[in-house]
Amino acid sequence: MNDIAELLDREAAPASSNTRKVFVKTYGCQMNVYDSQRMADALGADGYVETATPDDADMILLNTCHIREKAAEKVYSELGRLRKLRDQRRASGSEMLIGVAGCVAQAEGEEIIRRAPVVDFVIGPQTYHRLPQVVSKARSGDKVVETEYAIEDKFEKLPARDEKQVRARGVTAFLTVQEGCDKFCTFCVVPYTRGAEVSRPVSQIVAEARKLAASGVREVTLLGQNVNAWHGEGPNGREWGLGALLRELATIEGLDRLRYTTSHPRDMDDALIEAHRDLDSLMPYLHLPVQAGSDRILKAMNRKHTGDEYRRLVDRIRAARPDIALSGDFIVGFPGETDEDFEDTMRLIRDVGYAQAFSFKYSPRPGTPGADMGAQVPEPVKSERLQALQALLEEQQSAFMRGLIGQTMQVLLEKPGREPGQLVGRSPWLQPVVCDENVGKIGDIVTVRITRVSANSLIADNREVEP
Ligand code: SAH
Ligand code: SF4
Ligand code: F3S
Numbered sequence: 086m087n088d089i090a091e092l093l094d095r096e097a098a099p100a101s102s103n104t105r106k107v108f109v110k111t112y113g114c115q116m117n118v119y120d121s122q123r124m125a126d127a128l129g130a131d132g133y134v135e136t137a138t139p140d141d142a143d144m145i146l147l148n149t150c151h152i153r154e155k156a157a158e159k160v161y162s163e164l165g166r167l168r169k170l171r172d173q174r175r176a177s178g179s180e181m182l183i184g185v186a187g188c189v190a191q192a193e194g195e196e197i198i199r200r201a202p203v204v205d206f207v208i209g210p211q212t213y214h215r216l217p218q219v220v221s222k223a224r225s226g227d228k229v230v231e232t233e234y235a236i237e238d239k240f241e242k243l244p245a246r247d248e249k250q251v252r253a254r255g256v257t258a259f260l261t262v263q264e265g266c267d268k269f270c271t272f273c274v275v276p277y278t279r280g281a282e283v284s285r286p287v288s289q290i291v292a293e294a295r296k297l298a299a300s301g302v303r304e305v306t307l308l309g310q311n312v313n314a315w316h317g318e319g320p321n322g323r324e325w326g327l328g329a330l331l332r333e334l335a336t337i338e339g340l341d342r343l344r345y346t347t348s349h350p351r352d353m354d355d356a357l358i359e360a361h362r363d364l365d366s367l368m369p370y371l372h373l374p375v376q377a378g379s380d381r382i383l384k385a386m387n388r389k390h391t392g393d394e395y396r397r398l399v400d401r402i403r404a405a406r407p408d409i410a411l412s413g414d415f416i417v418g419f420p421g422e423t424d425e426d427f428e429d430t431m432r433l434i435r436d437v438g439y440a441q442a443f444s445f446k447y448s449p450r451p452g453t454p455g456a457d458m459g460a461q462v463p464e465p466v467k468s469e470r471l472q473a474l475q476a477l478l479e480e481q482q483s484a485f486m487r488g489l490i491g492q493t494m495q496v497l498l499e500k501p502g503r504e505p506g507q508l509v510g511r512s513p514w515l516q517p518v519v520c521d522e523n524v525g526k527i528g529d530i531v532t533v534r535i536t537r538v539s540a541n542s543l544i545a546d547n548r549e550v551e552p
Contacts, residue, residue, distance in 0.1 A: 107133040108142035112159060113150025115346065116279075116308050117187055119259040121148045122250070123243050124186065124213050130244045131217040139170060144182040144220070149189035151274050153448035160189050164201040171203055182223055184208060188278035192452075194232045204228075210264075210279060211235050214242035234280050240289060251300035256499055256528045257342075257511075258302045262290050262330070263309030268349060270376070271387045271454040272416060272447060275310050282310075287317045287325060287333070294334050303528060304342035304368075304497055304511075305334070312345045313352040328356030335366045341530055342497060344515075346372045347414075350388075350395050353402065362405035368513045369406055370440070373399075374414035378433030379426035382419050385458070392433050399437050410440035410485065410514040417474055418447040418467030420458035427470050434477055440485040440514055442478045446471050486516060486538045493534045493550050496520060498527050512543060521547035 107128050111121045124146065125135045136142050145167060150156040167183055174181050184206045185197050191209035198204050206223040208216060209232035222229045240261075251258065265279040294305055309315055312327065319325035319333075327345065334343055343366050350373060360367055377383055380391045402409060415430060434442075446467040449456035489512070496510035496518045508527065510518045518533065519542050525531040532552040533545035 105133045105143040106136040106141055107144040107146060108136050108139045109146045109148060110139075110163070111148045112156060113148070113152065113187065115259050115306070116261055116264070116310065117148045117150060119261045119308055120187070120210060120213060121146075122254065122259075123246075124148070124216055126247050126250055127213065127216050127243055128220070129247060129250065131220065139167070142181065144184065146184045146186055149185060149187035151188035151192045151278050151450070153445060154450070155448070157189050157192075160185065160197075161201060164203055168201070168203040182206070182220065184220070184223070186210070186213070188274065191232055191278045192274060195230050198228055198230065206230070207232065209233075211239060214239040240285055246293065246296055246300075248296070248300045251297060251302065256302055256497065257304040257306070258297050259306050259308050260290065260293055260297065261285070261308045262327075262345075263312055263315040266310045267314075268311065268389075269387060271385065271458075272376075272419060272450070274450045274453060277452060279310060282314060284315045284317050287319050287330065290317075290330065291333060291337075294337055294340060298337050298339035301528060303339065303530070304344070305340055307331075307334075307343070307345040309345075310347065311349050311352060313348040313354075313357055326354055326356050328354065328358075328360040331357075331360045331364060331367055335364045341366055342513075343367050344370065348373050350375065350390050350398055353398055358402055358405045361402065361409060368515075369409040370412070370513065370515050371402065371409055372412045372414075373402075375433065375437075376414060376416050377419060377422070377426070378430035379422070380429075382422055382426050382429075385421060386416075386419060386455075392429060395433070396436055411437060412441040412515075413437075413439055413443075415442060415444040415474060415478075416447050417444065417470040418462035420447070420449075420455055420462065421460040422447075422462055422470075427474075431474065431477060434474070434481070438485075439478060439481050441482055444471060444474050444478060483538070485514075486541075486543065489514075489516075489535050489543055490537060491535065493532055493552075494518075495530050495552070496533050496545065497530050498525055500527060509542075517542045518545050519543070520545045523547070524549045 109121045109125055111117050139145050149160045171181050182205045183203055185204050186208045190207045197207050206219050206229040208219050211234045212231045219229050219231050263284045265282045266276045267282045269276050315327045317325055331343055375395050378392045494512055498508045498510040500509055502509045502519055506522050508520050508522050510520055512518050520533055531549045534550050535543045536546050537544045
């Protein structure tokens with residue numbers, strides 16, 4: 086999962102002058118984007134409306150990420166800025182609440198208030214349904230830290246999604262189906278910040294997906310830290326995996342496109358691969374992180390598969406769905422990584438071929454086994470390797486995009502473009518496609534021909550073509 090949250094524009098509902106306003110700032114992965122929406126909806130039921138800037142907010146909620154040191158530190162610099170804003174507010178006689186949610190909240194708890202006393206409340210991802218109570222306590226002047234793992238199901242307790250809000254957010258939506266992780270990769274904080282793996286029940290997911298479709302959503306991305314480990318009891322009394330769930334969701338009228346992220350290679354079972362073969366609405370794009378190509382490093386990372394096992398898996402997926410585009414995550418400079426190990430990663434990237442990828446320098450995280458391993462790789466070596474790896478991945482990405490020039494494809498129109506007269510949609514392979522506004526309206530799936538590539542976008546011919 087990747088830092089896309091900040092790139093997403095979220096529309097705020099208009100507010101009258103006497104309603105309370107909340108500004109939610111989201112860091113980290115798509116699951117945080119989803120959680121921010123659910124929290125905003127819960128606060129909406131409590132009388133708050135969302136606002137797009139901190140300047141006129143009565144409450145600021147930071148939904149944070151702990152995955153790498155830089156991500157976690159960003160929160161404290163933001164809190165420093167907010168302290169100034171709050172001081173100004175107080176000088177003019179008004180108040181502002183500041184809350185920290187998300188994975189830093191879970192990982193650091195009270196420590197956040199110790200380090201940044203400007204914070205009024207801290208709330209972990211398992212307890213968002215208690216947000217209204219936490220806020221009301223904080224408003225009465227108590228500092229609140231709510232990070233115990235709840236026994237109750239937060240999704241069941243959160244207010245249902247608000248149709249108006251869903252509409253305002255557009256024609257694509259996230260839907261978290263699985264949370265937490267039991268895999269314990271030795272570099273990763275997620276099992277500690279999000280807790281053990283939990284799957285939401287089929288009935289809850291289907292009901293939420295239907296509601297999204299009824300509110301104008303045409304594309305749903307199922308989310309989970311290990312989304313393909315999702316399992317639940319189906320209406321037939323049998324255990325369902327993600328493949329069966331996708332088949333069910335594909336029958337919902339109006340939901341024309343399905344995606345899911347993030348997958349672990351060990352959980353790509355036959356039923357899921359067959360869903361890619363059989364379901365037209367399941368988009369031909371798969372985010373399948375491998376992290377590294379060296380078997381020694383994969384073992385030290387506790388990924389529990391080899392480079393060749395990953396290659397064979399990719400072959401099986403491509404046999405089922407030949408036009409599938411792959412994306413991945415890579416870490417360079419894991420403890421003990423030698424030049425040869427790094428070369429193995431480069432070789433794997435060349436063998437597989439990615440349409441898109443995210444890559445990071447290893448960041449030692451307190452409390453994870455990797456942080457205590459010897460042979461930490463020096464920073465300059467990490468930087469050098471990251472540069473080489475990104476150059477290769479960028480080359481592959483631009484080759485993939487150039488390969489789409491001249492093709493016709495279906496595009497879901499999502500929003501106005503930067504220039505007047507443009508609409509921007511998404512290709513089946515997730516690239517933004519800049520179209521002329523006369524091809525259709527937002528929410529339409531239109532067939533267009535790609536004429537050229539510009540930076541990370543595809544540019545379409547100025548008319549719709551016959552499918
Ligand atoms: N559940 C997903 C990944 C979630 S974290 C999976 O198993 O693939 C998103 C990405 O952040 C990871 O894929 C990894 O590439 C990166 N990441 C996680 N911990 C990291 C760390 N300590 N240092 C650098 N990158 C890290
Ligand atoms: Fe982290 Fe590994 Fe779990 Fe992914 S599978 S969330 S990388 S521990
Ligand atoms: Fe970050 Fe937590 Fe997501 S650590 S990547 S926000 S699960």
